Amino acid sequence: xxxxxxxxxxxxxxxxxxLDEITGGGFPKGRPTxxxxxxGCGKTxxxxxxxxxxxxxxxxxxxxxxxxxxxxxxxxxxxxxxFDLNKMISQKKLRIDHIVIEKxxxxxxxxxxxxxxxxxxxxxxxxxxxxxxxxDTIESLFGGLDNASILRSELRRLFQWLKAKGVTAIITGERxxxxxxxxxxxxxxxxxxILLDFRVIDQIATRRLRIVKYRGSTHGTNEYPFLIDETGxxxxxxxxxxxxxxxxxxxxxxxxxxxxKLFDKGGFFRGTSVLITGSAGTSKTTLxxxxxxxxxxxxESTLYFSFEESPDQLVRNMMSVGxxxxxxxxxxxxxxxxxxxxxxxxEMHLLVLHKLIKELKPRTVIIDPISSLVTVGNSSxxxxxxxxxxxxxxxxxxxxxxxxxTHEKGNDYSDxxxxxxxxxxxxxxxxSNDEMNNVRKRNLSIVKSRGMGHSNLxxxxxxxNKGIKIKKSA
Amino acid sequence: MKKKNxxxxxxxxxxxxxxxxxxxxxxxxEAIGNIKKICSGLVEDSFKLEIIDLYKHPELASExxxxxxxxxxxxxxxxxxxxxxxxxxxxxxxxxxxxPIKE
Numbered sequence: 001x002x003x004x005x006x007x008x009x010x011x012x013x014x015x016x017x018x019l020d021e022i023t024g025g026g027f028p029k030g031r032p033t034x035x036x037x038x039x040g041c042g043k044t045x046x047x048x049x050x051x052x053x054x055x056x057x058x059x060x061x062x063x064x065x066x067x068x069x070x071x072x073x074x075x076x077x078x079x080x081x082x083f084d085l086n087k088m089i090s091q092k093k094l095r096i097d098h099i100v101i102e103k104x105x106x107x108x109x110x111x112x113x114x115x116x117x118x119x120x121x122x123x124x125x126x127x128x129x130x131x132x133x134x135x136d137t138i139e140s141l142f143g144g145l146d147n148a149s150i151l152r153s154e155l156r157r158l159f160q161w162l163k164a165k166g167v168t169a170i171i172t173g174e175r176x177x178x179x180x181x182x183x184x185x186x187x188x189x190x191x192x193x194i195l196l197d198f199r200v201i202d203q204i205a206t207r208r209l210r211i212v213k214y215r216g217s218t219h220g221t222n223e224y225p226f227l228i229d230e231t232g233x234x235x236x237x238x239x240x241x242x243x244x245x246x247x248x249x250x251x252x253x254x255x256x257x258x259x260x261k262l263f264d265k266g267g268f269f270r271g272t273s274v275l276i277t278g279s280a281g282t283s284k285t286t287l288x289x290x291x292x293x294x295x296x297x298x299x300e301s302t303l304y305f306s307f308e309e310s311p312d313q314l315v316r317n318m319m320s321v322g323x324x325x326x327x328x329x330x331x332x333x334x335x336x337x338x339x340x341x342x343x344x345x346x347e348m349h350l351l352v353l354h355k356l357i358k359e360l361k362p363r364t365v366i367i368d369p370i371s372s373l374v375t376v377g378n379s380s381x382x383x384x385x386x387x388x389x390x391x392x393x394x395x396x397x398x399x400x401x402x403x404x405x406t407h408e409k410g411n412d413y414s415d416x417x418x419x420x421x422x423x424x425x426x427x428x429x430x431x432s433n434d435e436m437n438n439v440r441k442r443n444l445s446i447v448k449s450r451g452m453g454h455s456n457l458x459x460x461x462x463x464x465n466k467g468i469k470i471k472k473s474a
Numbered sequence: 475m476k477k478k479n480x481x482x483x484x485x486x487x488x489x490x491x492x493x494x495x496x497x498x499x500x501x502x503x504e505a506i507g508n509i510k511k512i513c514s515g516l517v518e519d520s521f522k523l524e525i526i527d528l529y530k531h532p533e534l535a536s537e538x539x540x541x542x543x544x545x546x547x548x549x550x551x552x553x554x555x556x557x558x559x560x561x562x563x564x565x566x567x568x569x570x571x572x573x574p575i576k577e
Binding site for chain 2: 097099100101102105106107108109110111112113114115116117119120122123124141145
């Protein structure tokens with residue numbers, strides 16, 4: 001276990017999406033890590049996932065010492081995530097030891113120690129050659145006995161013992177009022193402490209995670225949102241903000257010639273982010289659908305986030321302007337994800353997006369409209385989120401299109417989303433409705449287009465059942 | 475002659491005790507000594523005491539739900555009871571085991 005050469009801290013992959021990026025590689029190998037948080041914040045699940053992924057992905061057997069839930073309960077709880085604990089137990093990859101302490105049955109008569117627990121743990125570890133251990137929640141011991149000082153010194157010994165044993169351990173602890181854990185476990189586990197949090201802001205619940213300390217390693221210091229869904233826990237890190245992404249000089253079409261012609265190169269570069277702003281009813285969604293259509297025609301996977309219309313509604317409405325998206329949904333080229341923006345916190349939307357991007361590997365992502373997300377977060381949050389989002393898309397060289405609803409008479413620049421997105425977007429198209437001589441005229445102009453020349457005129461356009469037409473003369 | 479401070483005990487039903495210790499640690503030795511002293515006050519054949527070294531049978535720790543060492547489990551008569559410690563407090567042990575004392 002001890003090595004003569006001095007090496008940097010070795011790390012053990014956590015098996016939790018995104019967490020390894022924040023911790024720079026995972027939990028400290030061969031050392032205990034404390035995960036604390038209030039009830040229901042996902043501590044047990046994080047422990048289980050650490051073990052299960054360790055078994056499946058890294059072939060590292062694990063021991064789960066449960067002080068609260070029985071093996072049966074645990075198995076049931078995680079079954080919905082597709083983890084079959086019983087199978088792993090029969091394969092001798094996993095061991096679950098449920099520790100039951102009945103306070104009413106126990107009498108303390110003099111000095112004692114936790115040697116029984118040590119022996120149990122040691123036996124379990126040796127029986128399957130475990131590399132990973134989870135103790136959930138060891139503080140329950142304090143509830144069963146009166147002599148806290150014995151327990152304290154024994155716990156200190158336990159953590160040292162775990163280190164000497166060379167197992168990567170997770171110890172969970174319930175959040176205390178003035179300290180991280182009720183019994184101050186953070187004093188003993190000094191290598192890595194992670195705090196989980198579950199809070200409700202403006203009636204929207206978000207789970208967050210923060211690395212309180214990580215000795216001997218650099219780590220992200222922010223609070224990171226995380227999500228628990230049918231595949232377990234995933235954490236959303238901010239991907240590198242170094243602006244080092246690769247670029248492409250491939251030119252793609254916006255979906256109709258008239259618009260392509262307004263750009264010198266006849267389209268947009270692959271991996272461009274496009275922003276379309278305009279007030280209500282200025283055909284932002286129609287333009288987005290062209291964008292989607294063009295991507296589908298290139299036979300590329302396309303992801304459409306709709307915060308206002310259901311997939312069916314969107315498809316029906318687009319039929320009325322001659323855009324038929326149905327065959328592409330059938331052929332699975334186009335995936336429309338509709339949800340209410342207020343359904344969940346901002347980060348959750350981003351996480352869902354992140355997951356879908358990972359899953360579907362789209363070449364084009366459309367978010368319609370991005371402004372509806374503003375209602376669920378405050379301005380700094382929205383901005384941070386948009387930066388993250390753009391970053392994810394840029395790094396993956398995904399074409400992105402965002403629409404943003406602006407107010408009729410206001411200045412574009414005063415608008416929050418426009419303000420946040422415009423500097424990040426590569427191309428900005430503005431659409432508007434202007435009333436002149438009792439007629440509403442639709443106008444389109446290109447505000448900017450990085451890397452290529454573009455028309456600087458305001459173009460009038462019409463929409464009929466065949467689609468959008470831009471009038472020849474401006 | 476028995477020492478005076480050891481009370482004479484009557485166990486109506488047979489007393490079945492299991493003492494789990496961890497090797498030859500001072501606490502284990504003290505616990506064994508104390509429990510033997512208490513048992514010496516019992517009528518022969520009225521009890522059964524088994525001493526188990528957890529180091530030799532580590533699998534029993536999990537099977538028998540042992541966390542603390544030394545642990546004394548009273549199997550019979552029911553209810554089951556677990557006493558932890560070195561059993562230095564004789565009276566508490568006797569009370570904990572629920573054995574009536576003959577004056």
